[in-house]
Each structure stands twice: as C-alpha cells, then as structure tokens.
Amino acid sequence: xxxxxxxxxxxxxxxxxxxxxDVRRQLHPMARHFFAAATQAGLPLTEDFNGPAPEGVGRYHxxxxxxxxxxxxxxxxxxxxxRGQVTLATGALAERIVFEGRKAVGVSYRQGGTRHTARxxxxxxxxxxxxxxxxxxQLSGVGPGALLQRHGIAPVLVQEQVGAGLQDHLAMSxxxxxxxxxxxxxLSSLWGKLRVGxxxxxxxxxxxxxxxxxxxxxxxxxxxxxxxxxxxxxxxxTYTLAASKTGTQIVPDRFAGFILCFQPCRPLxxxxxxxxxxxxxxxxxxxxx
Numbered sequence: 001x002x003x004x005x006x007x008x009x010x011x012x013x014x015x016x017x018x019x020x021x022d023v024r025r026q027l028h029p030m031a032r033h034f035f036a037a038a039t040q041a042g043l044p045l046t047e048d049f050n051g052p053a054p055e056g057v058g059r060y061h062x063x064x065x066x067x068x069x070x071x072x073x074x075x076x077x078x079x080x081x082x083r084g085q086v087t088l089a090t091g092a093l094a095e096r097i098v099f100e101g102r103k104a105v106g107v108s109y110r111q112g113g114t115r116h117t118a119r120x121x122x123x124x125x126x127x128x129x130x131x132x133x134x135x136x137x138q139l140s141g142v143g144p145g146a147l148l149q150r151h152g153i154a155p156v157l158v159q160e161q162v163g164a165g166l167q168d169h170l171a172m173s174x175x176x177x178x179x180x181x182x183x184x185x186x187l188s189s190l191w192g193k194l195r196v197g198x199x200x201x202x203x204x205x206x207x208x209x210x211x212x213x214x215x216x217x218x219x220x221x222x223x224x225x226x227x228x229x230x231x232x233x234x235x236x237x238t239y240t241l242a243a244s245k246t247g248t249q250i251v252p253d254r255f256a257g258f259i260l261c262f263q264p265c266r267p268l269x270x271x272x273x274x275x276x277x278x279x280x281x282x283x284x285x286x287x288x289x
Contacts, residue, residue, distance in 0.1 A: 005065070017075040019065040023210045027059055030182055030236035030258055031215045043219055055228045057217030067204030089118075094132075095280040097124060097140040099156050110280075131273055134163035135284045138275045151278050166271035168288040171263035175238045178256040183207055183237040187252040212237050218265070233261040 003015030006022055035045060035057060044056035063070045080086040089111060098106035098117060104124040108117050126133055137143055141156035143163060148155045186192040186207065199206035212235045218228035238257030239250045271289030276282050 004061075017079070018072060019063060019070045019075070020061050021064045022059075022061055023064075023214065024059055026205070026210050027214050028183060028207075028236040030178070030180070031059065031234070033180070034215055034234040038217065043217065046217070049218065055218055055220075057215065057219070057232065059215045060211070060213055062211050062213075064210065067200065067209035089116075092116075093280055094128070094136060095139065097126070097136060097142075099140065102157055130166065131284060131286065134273045135275055136280075137162050139278065139280055143275075147274055151275060153278055163273040164270070166273055166286070166289060167267050168269070168271055169263050169265075169267060170288075171261055173259050173261040176258055176260065177238075178258050180256065182256045182258050183212070184239075184252045184254065184256050187237070188254045216261075221264075229265050230262050231265055233259070235259040235261070 001016040002018045002020050004020050004022070038057040039045065046053055046056035046058040048054070049058060049060070065074070077086065077088070081088060089109065092109045092111040094107055094109045095115070096108045097104050098108055098119075104120070106117050106119040107124060108115060110116070126136065128136055134143070137159075138147060139153065141148060141153050142159055144160045145155060145158040147163075148158070186196060196206050196208055200208040213233050214236065216231065216233040219230050219232060220228055221230045236258050238253045238255075238259055240253065242249050242251050267289070269289035271287045274285045274287075276285050
C-alpha cells in the first residue's frame with residue numbers, strides 16, 4: 001500500500017504506490033529549536049510516529065514524490081483511469097443510494113442538470129467522509145426513524161446511530177514572533193517568492209516542495225493520561241488570511257514568526273450530522289458537540 005522514501009530521495013525496493021517521504025534534510029532550521037525546547041520540557045524524541053514508539057516529538061513523514069504532493073488519487077485512481085478500469089464522473093452530486101429491498105444496487109447522481117443512475121455490478125462503496133457519508137445514507141432512507149419521517153423520506157433501514165458520534169478535532173493555534181529567521185523572511189517579499197519559485201521549478205526542492213507541518217508530536221495532556229492524547233504541530237511561518245479575487249489568500253507576516261498548534265486525538269464530546277431536508281444539494285446540519 002505505502003512505499004517509504006529515504007531522506008536522500010531513494011524509494012524503498014518494496015511497497016505500494018503511495019509514497020511516504022522522509023524530509024529530514026529539508027526541515028527548516030526552526031525545527032532544531034522546537035526539538036531542543038521539547039527536550040527541555042521533558043518530552044521524548046521519536047524517529048518515527050508510525051513506529052513502535054510513536055509518543056514524543058519529531059519530524060513528520062509526508063506524502064510527496066519528487067517534490068510534489070502525492071495523494072491516493074495519484075497513487076491509485078489516475079493509473080486505473082489510464083488503464084481504462086475506472087469511469088470517473090466529475091462535477092457530479094451523489095443524491096441517493098439506490099436500494100432494492102435492503103440491498104444497495106447503485107447510486108443516483110446529478111450532473112449538468114441531468115439525473116443519472118450508476119448500477120453496481122458487484123457492490124456500492126460509500127466513501128464520502130465524516131459529513132457526507134451519513135448525509136447520503138439519511139437521504140437514502142438509512143438513519144434515525146424520526147429524522148426520516150420529519151423529512152418525508154421512506155425508511156429502508158431505521159438505524160439511530162447514522163449521523164451520531166461525530167468527533168470534531170478542534171485545534172488551537174498560537175502565533176509567536178521569533179528572534180531568528182523563519183519562512184516569513186523568505187515568503188513575505190516578492191523577491192523571496194520569486195527565488196523559492198525558481199528553486200522549485202529548477203530543482204523540485206526548497207520550501208515549496210514540503211509541507212509547513214514539518215515537525216510536531218504526540219504527547220500526554222497531563223502526567224496521569226494512560227497514553228498520548230494530544231497532537232502538536234510546529235510551523236516555521238505565521239500568516240493572515242486575506243480576501244482576493246480568486247478566494248482566500250495566505251499572506252505571510254513581515255516579521256519572523258512561527259506557529260504552535262495542538263489538538264485532542266480523541267475528543268470526549270460527541271456531535272451529530274443531520275440532513276436539513278430531502279434535497280441533496282442542501283447542506284446538512286452539523287452539531288459539533
């Protein structure tokens with residue numbers, strides 16, 4: 001499934017098509033200060049968050065290949081499309097799962113104002129994320145009985161847990177001004193942007209080739225916690241979000257700065273997702289918990 005890429009860019013001899021890169025040689029110097037501060041605070045260092053000892057702080061492995069983001073679509077979908085094994089419908093909205101009795105046999109979707117039905121030869125796989133998966137089930141008649149009745153949807157299977165148990169991993173970010181250069185010093189000026197742009201185009205390296213989430217960790221929120229229950233991120237950049245003609249633009253601050261972010265791994269609160277009506281184009285009601 002996955003294929004590890006060493007720090008020198010050499011892929012492992014065995015493994016799958018989803019590349020996971022070790023970017024230790026490309027880490028911003030800010031990472032060293034983060035590791036030193038974490039050690040001073042009593043946090044252990046770890047070489048691999050996916051290894052036998054994931055607790056502690058360290059560098060993140062990221063899904064890149066030759067300096068470009070490498071997704072599951074790059075690894076699996078696009079090769080299958082080239083082989084003619086998959087038909088991909090884009091610009092389409094899945095509206096309902098088609099059932100015959102309690103057996104899912106297809107999907108009804110709208111594309112370009114026209115409704116289509118894709119019939120399944122073997123099975124229907126629902127993979128629409130934590131929000132759209134329960135929404136699509138509820139629209140199809142699988143969900144809490146009272147909710148289906150309220151919106152006039154004939155029940156296929158009354159299942160009260162569909163849409164329940166939402167875990168929202170809320171994060172808190174702190175912005176700090178730094179006494180040493182960070183990515184702000186490079187990306188806040190036109191000359192700096194041009195320089196890293198040329199570096200990326202000519203070498204597929206530099207700041208544009210890796211994530212800003214370069215290091216972080218998994219730690220315990222208090223000493224009595226049975227295991228690590230918080231995730232940390234350290235980004236060598238601070239920024240503001242500004243509106244532009246093409247949408248929201250990230251604008252690096254003109255002073256050197258970095259971000260420390262944390263979030264719970266297993267939040268205790270539970271929310272829910274409920275359809276707001278029988279129309280698939282209408283956003284569901286999300287109660288975060």
